[in-house]
Amino acid sequence: xxxxxxxxxxxxxxxxxxxxxxxxxxxxxxxxxxxxxxxxxxxxxxxxxxxxxxxxxxxxxxxxxxxxxxxxxxxxxxxxxxxxxxxxxxxxxxxxxxxxxxxxxxxxxxxxxxxxxxxxxxxxxxxxxxxxxxxxxxxxxxxxxxxxxxxxxxxxxxxxxxxxxxxxxxxxxxxxxxxxxxxxxxxxxxxxxxxxxxxxxxxxxxxxxxxxxxxxxxxxxxxxxxxxxxxxxxxxxxxxxxxxxxxxxxxxxxxxxxxxxxxxxxxxxxxxxxxxxxxxxxxxxxxxxxxxxxxxxxxxxxxxxxxxxxxxxxxxxxxxxxxxxxxxxxxxxxxxxxxxxxxxxxxxxxxxxxxxxxxxxxxxxxxxxxxxxxxxxxxxxxxxxxxxxxxxxxxxxxxxxxxxxxxxxxxxxxxxxxxxxxxxxxxxxxxxxxxxxxxxxxx
Amino acid sequence: xxxxxxxxxxxxxxxxxxxxxxxxxxxxxxxxxxxxxxxxxxxxxxxxxxxxxxxxxxxxxxxxxxxxxxxxxxxxxxxxxxxxxxxxxxxxxxxxxxxxxxxxxxxxxxxxxxxxxxxxxxxxxxxxxxxxxxxxxxxxxxxxxxxxxxxxxxxxxxxxxxxxxxxxxxxxxxxxxxxxxxxxxxxxxxxxxxxxxxxxxxxxxxxxxxxxxxxxxxxxxxxxxxxxxxxxxxxxxxxxxxxxxxxxxxxxxxxxxxxxxxxxxxxxxxxxxxxxxxxxxxxxxxxxxxxxxxxxxxxxxxxxxxxxxxxxxxxxxxxxxxxxxxxxxxxxxxxxxxxxxxxxxxxxxxxxxxxxxxxxxxxxxxxxxxxxxxxxxxxxxxxxxxxxxxxxxxxxxxxxxxxxxxxxxxxxxxxxxxxxxxxxxxxxxxxxxxxxxxxxxxx
Numbered sequence: 001x002x003x004x005x006x007x008x009x010x011x012x013x014x015x016x017x018x019x020x021x022x023x024x025x026x027x028x029x030x031x032x033x034x035x036x037x038x039x040x041x042x043x044x045x046x047x048x049x050x051x052x053x054x055x056x057x058x059x060x061x062x063x064x065x066x067x068x069x070x071x072x073x074x075x076x077x078x079x080x081x082x083x084x085x086x087x088x089x090x091x092x093x094x095x096x097x098x099x100x101x102x103x104x105x106x107x108x109x110x111x112x113x114x115x116x117x118x119x120x121x122x123x124x125x126x127x128x129x130x131x132x133x134x135x136x137x138x139x140x141x142x143x144x145x146x147x148x149x150x151x152x153x154x155x156x157x158x159x160x161x162x163x164x165x166x167x168x169x170x171x172x173x174x175x176x177x178x179x180x181x182x183x184x185x186x187x188x189x190x191x192x193x194x195x196x197x198x199x200x201x202x203x204x205x206x207x208x209x210x211x212x213x214x215x216x217x218x219x220x221x222x223x224x225x226x227x228x229x230x231x232x233x234x235x236x237x238x239x240x241x242x243x244x245x246x247x248x249x250x251x252x253x254x255x256x257x258x259x260x261x262x263x264x265x266x267x268x269x270x271x272x273x274x275x276x277x278x279x280x281x282x283x284x285x286x287x288x289x290x291x292x293x294x295x296x297x298x299x300x301x302x303x304x305x306x307x308x309x310x311x312x313x314x315x316x317x318x319x320x321x322x323x324x325x326x327x328x329x330x331x332x333x334x335x336x337x338x339x340x341x342x343x344x345x346x347x348x349x350x351x352x353x354x355x356x357x358x359x360x361x362x363x364x365x366x367x368x369x370x371x372x373x374x375x376x377x378x379x380x381x382x383x384x385x386x387x388x389x390x391x392x393x394x395x396x397x398x399x400x401x402x403x404x405x406x407x408x409x410x411x412x413x414x415x416x417x418x419x420x421x422x423x424x425x426x427x428x429x430x431x432x433x434x435x436x437x438x439x440x441x442x443x
Numbered sequence: 444x445x446x447x448x449x450x451x452x453x454x455x456x457x458x459x460x461x462x463x464x465x466x467x468x469x470x471x472x473x474x475x476x477x478x479x480x481x482x483x484x485x486x487x488x489x490x491x492x493x494x495x496x497x498x499x500x501x502x503x504x505x506x507x508x509x510x511x512x513x514x515x516x517x518x519x520x521x522x523x524x525x526x527x528x529x530x531x532x533x534x535x536x537x538x539x540x541x542x543x544x545x546x547x548x549x550x551x552x553x554x555x556x557x558x559x560x561x562x563x564x565x566x567x568x569x570x571x572x573x574x575x576x577x578x579x580x581x582x583x584x585x586x587x588x589x590x591x592x593x594x595x596x597x598x599x600x601x602x603x604x605x606x607x608x609x610x611x612x613x614x615x616x617x618x619x620x621x622x623x624x625x626x627x628x629x630x631x632x633x634x635x636x637x638x639x640x641x642x643x644x645x646x647x648x649x650x651x652x653x654x655x656x657x658x659x660x661x662x663x664x665x666x667x668x669x670x671x672x673x674x675x676x677x678x679x680x681x682x683x684x685x686x687x688x689x690x691x692x693x694x695x696x697x698x699x700x701x702x703x704x705x706x707x708x709x710x711x712x713x714x715x716x717x718x719x720x721x722x723x724x725x726x727x728x729x730x731x732x733x734x735x736x737x738x739x740x741x742x743x744x745x746x747x748x749x750x751x752x753x754x755x756x757x758x759x760x761x762x763x764x765x766x767x768x769x770x771x772x773x774x775x776x777x778x779x780x781x782x783x784x785x786x787x788x789x790x791x792x793x794x795x796x797x798x799x800x801x802x803x804x805x806x807x808x809x810x811x812x813x814x815x816x817x818x819x820x821x822x823x824x825x826x827x828x829x830x831x832x833x834x835x836x837x838x839x840x841x842x843x844x845x846x847x848x849x850x851x852x853x854x855x856x857x858x859x860x861x862x863x864x865x866x867x868x869x870x871x872x873x874x875x876x877x878x879x880x881x882x883x884x885x886x
Contacts, residue, residue: 016499023500050519056459057466057523058530065529068537069522072515076493079512080500086508087501094511099587144542 002168003125004029007039007135007158011175012232013077014044022173022232023084026130030090035125037165039135039158040081042073063108067137067148071096074134074154082132091129095120097137098146101164102157104138110150111138113157113219116164125165133161152213159216163223170220171228172212178229178238179204179211181278181428186416189429193239193278194246200277200373201227201241203405207369208282217241275374275381276426281419282367283412285315286337287398288344292357295329302354303331303347310346312339316367316400316409328357332398334409337363365397366415369407370422376403388425394418445611446568447472450482450578450601454618455675456520457487465616465675466527469573473533478568480608482578482601483524485516506551510580510591514539517577517597525575534572538563540580541589544607545600547581553593554581556600556662559607576604595656602659606666613663614671615655621672621681622647622654624721624871629859632872636682636721637689643720643816644684646848650812651725660684718817718824719869724862725810726855728758729780730840731787735800738765738772745797746774746790753789755782758810759843759852771800775841777852780806808840809858812850813865819846831868837861 006026013019022040030036050069054061061069078094085092101117124131135154140147149156155172162170179201182190196204198221205214211229220227220241230238293299300319307314312335320330335343344359375381385406389396394417398409410418423429449469456462473479493512497504504512521537528535544560567574578597583590592599598615605613622644625633639647641664648657654672663670663684673681736742743762750757758777765772778786787802818824828849832839837860841852853861866872 016496019500053459053519053523054526057462057527060530061526062529065522065525065537069519069526072518072522075515075518076496076512079508079515080496082508083497083504083512084500086505087503094508 001033001035003035003037003165005037005039005158005162005165005167005170006173007154007171008041008081008173008232009154009175010041010044010047010077012173013040013081016080019043019077019080019084023081023088025173025232026081026085026092027088027090030130037121037125037131037133037161037167038081039133039154039161040074040077041135041154042070043077043080046073046076064145067108067146070148071134071137071146074136078132078134082130085130085132091127092132093124093129094132094134095124096134096146097157098139098144100131100133100161102133102138102160103141104147104149106140106142106145106147108140108147111140111147113138113149113160116160118161118164121161122165133157152216155213155216156219159219159223159225159227162225163219167225169226169228171230172216173230173232174211175232176211177231177234177236179209179241179278181276182419182423183209183281186281186419187279187423187429190278190423191428191430194237195240195242196277197243197373198241199404200371203369203371203402204278204280207280207371207405207407208284208367209278209280212241275378276370276372276428278371278428279419279423279426280369280371281415282369283415284337285334285365285367285409286340286361286363287332287334287365287409288340288347289330289332289360289362290347290354290356291330291360292326292328293331294355295327299354300331302350303356304333306346306350306354307333307335307343310339310342312336312343312346316398316407318398334365334367334398364412365409366412366418367407367409368415368418368422369405370426371405373404375406382406384425385422388421389418392417392421394421444476444478446478446480446608448480448482448601448605448608448610448613449616450597450614451484451524451616451675452597452618453484453487453490453520455616456483456524459523462486462520462523462527466524466531468616468675469524469528469535470531470533473573480564480568480574480576480604480610481524482576482597482604483517483520484578484597485513486520486523489516489519507588510551510589513591514577514580514589517579521575521577525573528573528575534570535575536567536572537575537577538567539577539589540600541582541587543574543576543604545576545581545603546584547590547592549583549585549588549590551583551590554583554590556581556592556603559603561604561607564604565608576600595659598656598659599662602662602666602668602670605668606662610668612669612671614673615659616673616675617654618675619654620674620677620679622652622684622721624719625862625866626652626724629724629862630722630866630872633721633866634871634873637680638683638685639720640686640816641684642847643814646812646814646845647721647723650723650814650848650850651727651810652721652723655684718821719813719815719871721814721871722862722866722869723812723814724858725812726858727780728777728808728810728852729783729804729806730775730777730808730852731783731790732773732775732803732805733790733797733799734773734803735769735771736774737798738770742797743774745793746799747776749789749793749797750776750778750786753782753785755779755786755789759841759850761841777808777810777841807855808852809855809861810850810852811858811861811865812848813869814848816847818849825849827868828865831864832861835860835864837864 008022082092082094103115104111121131135157138147159170178192180190184190201217227241315334317333394414396408400407451465525535525537546558547554564574578600581590602613621635623633627633644660670684760776763773837857839851843850
């Protein structure tokens with residue numbers, strides 16, 4: 001018997017039939033002897049419809065009222081799900097974020113969780129009932145007003161509740177089978193990852209993998225909550241995000257008896273994490289090039305101060321080698337394309353002071369990231385990555401690396417091809433005979 | 444400067460355009476120097492849509508979850524209205540029933556208000572903001588769970604808040620111009636009543652007038668809250684429900700100078716309440732006749748005990764004169780048609796014990812009620828009523844009276860004609876020259 005927190009997104013509870021299907025799944029988990037807490041998002045397009053209504057009423061809704069409006073969506077889905085579970089003969093009660101003890105700061109629309117005190121939830125499961133909790137919402141204790149957690153808020157609610165209740169696992173139900181070695185829409189041979197570390201999952205999420213949001217993974221890592229990402233349409237296991245070692249049975253091939261395996265790399269593959277977890281991609285960034293910056297100390301810092309003052313986060317940075325004759329250099333950086341207008345207008349405003357010649361804005365870039373905790377101890381990963389891209393005729397515009405990630409910027413229209421080439425080069429394709437070298441079949 | 448509680452129903456906030464129109468009206472009241480509290484229902488058909496969703500999920504939704512579900516509707520409309528008012532440059536904040544301090548018992552689905560502690564509302568209006576409050580809902584303090592107040596709950600919320608805040612008036616906005624002397628769809632010559640006492644309004648509501656629910660009028664009478672029923676589509680005054688004497692200017696005709704008026708009745712019309720307030724009708728009742736009841740003491744009481752044990756309220760009762768030869772009598776009573784099945788099945792169950800011969804069920808009846816505080820001191824009102832119905836060829840099946848009301852049961856298909864005949868006979872028609880005798884023009 002375990003304590004399980006399950007989270008179902010909007011597409012899993014889009015209509016009455018879907019809600020009944022989810023109810024059946026929850027009832028099964030409960031009947032199997034588990035304590036079950038369910039976090040639920042608003043039904044299907046409800047949130048978008050409410051935003052649309054607000055925009056019909058006013059171009060600039062006060063954020064406090066917007067949060068009150070949007071939280072109606074989860075109120076509807078949580079009550080319907082509780083009813084549907086009750087109809088299957090299993091006791092269930094629904095709770096708002098406030099009733100579940102999700103305490104946040106007062107940043108309406110993007111509140112951060114500052115505490116979780118789920119005493120009503122603990123009482124409810126102790127009584128043998130299933131507790132249904134509205135995702136995406138909490139309460140600002142200084143005013144007793146409802147707040148929303150922003151994008152990915154329901155996943156974060158689920159992980160936060162799992163941490164506070166010391167749940168055995170937090171199951172995130174979604175419309176895909178788990179986390180893949182690459183987006184299967186781009187790489188048909190992509191494989192589902194069975195097990196991934198928090199650090200790798202963080203890098204995947206930060207690099208464009210959409211299945212889990214960054215803050216949810218951060219929360220899970222901080223509190224050591226095992227997160228199981230799985231499909232709400234099948235009962236297959238999905239991807240387990242955890243730092244706990246895999247059970248021995250998960251190693252599909254024994255290196256000692258398989259003559260095809262090089263003992264040097266095989267040891268790494270079985271004793272430690274596999275080298276490569278997957279290939280992520282991101283089309284949401286743009287590149288700004290500040291042309292003709294005086295190559296004197298402090299100019300680059302000033303540029304990034306100005307961009308930061310617009311509330312914009314920068315991702316990758318490249319400074320060209322200065323041309324000695326002119327004393328000028330070019331600085332390029334990437335940023336979310338949605339922040340492009342804010343950053344360029346702020347830079348233009350400070351152009352006289354910084355003294356650059358012009359700005360170039362390019363939103364037709366793509367970013368590919370190769371992620372794997374094993375790469376830090378394996379030389380040659382970069383070389384293999386660049387070779388693969390070169391063989392595919394793809395030009396690299398920018399590069400950045402961390403201990404467990406290498407990211408490159410390409411033209412946006414080359415990105416799909418780049419992802420496929422890299423996925424194949426690192427033998428992540430599901431048909432590859434050598435996958436075990438990179439830990440492929442064991443994941 | 445006054446403190447005004449305004450209540451807008453679902454049809455007044457059915458879509459974004461309607462919400463903006465209501466916002467304009469609220470902003471005007473605020474800009475005119477008043478403190479304004481607004482109680483709002485769910486938008487248009489939202490409640491019906493939510494009930495429909497629940498029924499798709501389960502045939503028997505737990506009432507606690509049903510209340511959570513339904514209260515999402517007001518959450519949406521209150522936030523949108525606050526946004527729309529804010530957009531007009533007037534500060535507005537929305538509050539749930541719980542936040543507004545509406546404390547109820549724990550009868551989910553039909554909770555009774557046990558206390559109202561609107562400290563957040565008082566603070567909000569003291570700060571110069573408009574407070575928007577979700578109607579129809581409160582909180583059960585023993586569990587901190589949301590409750591709904593049942594039919595007419597938003598009107599009751601408005602009157603309860605007005606009482607707790609000691610508001611100068613509670614304005615109930617609706618899609619008609621006020622309370623009429625009869626339903627204008629049946630009597631085109633029906634006149635709007637300018638002023639009506641709590642007792643008369645109570646009898647009107649209890650007798651089928653739908654513009655205000657009974658419990659709301661009861662609450663208003665108990666706390667002396669003046670209720671102004673008016674149209675949300677015009678700025679004309681509607682009907683004021685109050686026991687306060689009308690200002691002298693409301694008497695349209697001066698009896699001392701108008702030679703057409705008989706001084707004897709004119710004194711009553713000007714010094715006291717007018718005789719007749721209006722004619723109400725009700726098509727929602729049915730009649731059960733218990734045939735062949737042994738005419739011995741205790742049998743009638745036993746019949747009504749059995750009906751009461753089914754949770755059914757009885758309205759009118761008639762016992763036929765016993766036929767001495769048989770020692771049997773017939774007992775007829777009326778009840779809400781929706782309770783017909785429950786009452787007949789309970790009676791059939793107890794048939795052997797009570798010993799009646801058979802049951803007759805008739806749901807093709809109509810009830811007409813003539814209401815007026817003045818009738819208690821004016822003889823001849825019943826005689827005039829029966830004469831009017833007789834002249835129109837309408838048969839009376841049952842009669843009941845109170846100090847300020849006479850009700851008769853007719854065939855359902857004669858009811859419209861009966862209402863028109865009585866309305867004309869008591870000179871309530873708007874074209875009548877003698878209307879002032881019955882206080883007509885003064886109301």
